[in-house]
Amino acid sequence: MIAIRRVLSMVEKYPKAIALTCNHQHTTYEELGRQIHSAALFLRKEGIKENHRVALILPNLPQFPVFFYACESIGAIAVMIHPLTIGSKMKLLCDQSRIDLAVMTDILYPKYRQALKGRRVVLVDGKDALPKSIRSLHFLLPSILTIGTLRYRYQESQGSIEVAQDPQPFILFSSGTQGLNKGIRLRHDTLDALCDQLTRIIDPVPTQDSMFAILPFFHGFGLGISMHTVLALGGRCILIPRLARNTIVPEFLKEKPTYIAAVPQLLRLFLKDPRMHTADLSFVKNVFCGGEATPKKLIEEFNELLRNGHSQAVVQVGYGCTETLTAVCVSDGMADGCGKAFAGNEIIVVDEHGNRCADEQAGEILIHGPILMDGYDGLRDADPFVSMDGKRYFRSADIGKIDANGNLVVLYRRDHLLKINGYFVDPHEIEDAVLSLPDIKEAIALQDEEGRLCLIVSVKQHKRQEDIKKEITGPLETLDRWYRPKRILLIHEFPKNEMKKTDRNALKRLINSRPNGLLAEWSL
Known part of the structure; x- marks a missing residue:
């Protein structure tokens, strides 16, 4: 049908x-x-x-x-x-x-x-x-x-x-x-x-x-x-x-939706609003989150919000891409990762030679199922598919693994992997080292135009810069030498693109232009 x-x-x-x-x-x-x-x-x-x-x-x-x-x-x-x-x-x-x-x-x-x-x-x-304040002026628009x-x-x-x-x-x-x-x-x-x-x-x-x-x-x-x-x-x-902060929460609490599908930025928006922390949320049945990496700390904070509001729901993290329409799997909210493939889909992980990886072995994520795109519009030479065992798989360019319980764990995008002084560096190891800190909101590791490893960090609340520096520097000094950032940049908010995802291109421009908007910059 x-x-x-x-x-x-x-x-x-x-x-x-x-x-x-x-x-x-x-x-x-x-x-x-x-x-x-x-x-x-x-x-x-x-x-x-x-x-x-x-x-x-x-x-x-x-x-x-x-x-x-x-x-x-x-x-x-x-x-x-x-x-x-x-x-x-x-x-x-x-x-x-x-x-x-x-x-x-x-x-x-x-x-x-x-x-x-x-x-x-x-x-x-x-x-x-x-x-709402200017909706009554809409009658003027036909003149355009x-x-x-x-x-x-x-x-x-x-x-x-x-x-x-x-x-x-x-x-x-x-x-x-x-x-x-x-x-x-x-x-x-x-x-x-x-x-x-x-x-x-x-x-x-x-x-x-x-x-x-x-x-x-x-x-x-x-x-x-x-x-x-x-x-x-x-x-x-x-x-x-x-997407207006002053109206979203009142609308949510008035209409009482049973399902929420969101990207991480929208969960943060809910968490910032004090009205959500005193509201009855028992009407919420499921909360799905995806679109980009969802920090474990954000999941825990939103789950606590739901529990305090008497909801039985937990945040369920999904994985997918536009080439597969949207999510191809979702967690049950009880374990790390993105869960198992939906019925009819198949997710496998392969090494650089195209061979299937063993459980817990990292490789490229391939996806097969009835949700695959036909192809890219107007890009005849772009073929992101591969055939294996008579099936057509989409090559995601994401690196992940299948854990011992059969759940997909997404590690990073292949094009996010950094090479520093001849060493391959997984940026998520650096990011995870500071994301567990209570005052850190977001963190992304990138290379600047001179090839130096940079860590960009945003914080939840204003604290003395010296205290923030000390808090962030501690866990970074425990990393391997080639994983330690040469530049650490502190900013108010991460730039977002049209889909409310972190705009990595804007962050790259930021670290290369050294704008006045930086709260602080230091090195280890």
Whole structure:
């Protein structure tokens, strides 16, 4: 069953149940089905046909699932682009993806008018993405319309949705933590495969369970877990269109979602808010975290928050990548690592010669299963797959191991391994040495342009610099000589990219430019 048929089956089964909640406004499954039909007819009227490409430049608003499933129903290729991408990059991604039509909110269009010049643009109502204090000014926005743009409005229509017999793929972009964002072609049945896999590890109750949909739908984690799996199982998506610290926690406590899917930065945001530490959290059934390395100390702190709030949930860490849609395994929360592969997936670890590694032996992580991408969009020479035993595996470029209990343990990315004075250095050994300290929030080891080993550290609270230096220096001096950083840099906050992951490129620029924003720098 392709993705939209699964959602439409929920429309028929639970028509009056709530599918979407956004700023306390509800959309039932029946209304969602009608809106998908209306959007599909609109796209056809505008000449969008099979294989045409429609950019969805949208935050987590109701229009996102509406237009995503509308594209699938008519055989168009939905291309997901971050709605706050800088203008020059927006133009590059649209050119790279050969966009036929772009759908975005009217409130963002003025910012991207030049980047989208010469393209057909459809504007949807974006007032729900505005801060509440200025939402009433939304009526002023129609004046921004220019030649070449259309305004979409829902129109009641008769009949049922005709689903294309040969659905086209959709395109997500890699998060770009290491450089250029690559377009990744995924089939809609990968969404259903993920949904089937997740039902084996969760116990969803249709029409009652809900997801705090704070992860953006333009990325695989949000699209696969926070949106499609929820709608395909008759749950409710609580849409969070803006990552605003002053509204996220009140929204969370008011709506009481039973599921949370988050990246580490979002767990930190919850922990910082004193309201979370006195709230009843008994409604939380599962908490999934991934997207980047999740420090053990962060897991322990969030688990304590859940326990104090009378929740039975624990943080369950997953592993995956955009090339596999999202997670391919998840821990049970009781042990270290990322758990065992979901049903239908296979995870193996191989050495540099392509031979399978023994338990506890580190090597490259390979992934096989129904969730694999078709390939990179427009990059015909890029082939990240390898065949083994008649199966097609994706080469992740991540280094990990399978422990004695069969759980995957991710160690580091292969391209994160450092070579210092002829020695290979695992940066995680250095980072782990200080992450166990109570005042340390984040730590990353990198090389500067002169080849020196650097450790960048952010702290939780203000302390005397001399005390911080002493606290950090102690465990570093116990490391092997070639593991000891030549430069230690203290900063307020780690820079984050559009997906709220640590921006390693920005950190590299920081250590090479020596900006005034450094709190302190010293050497061992």
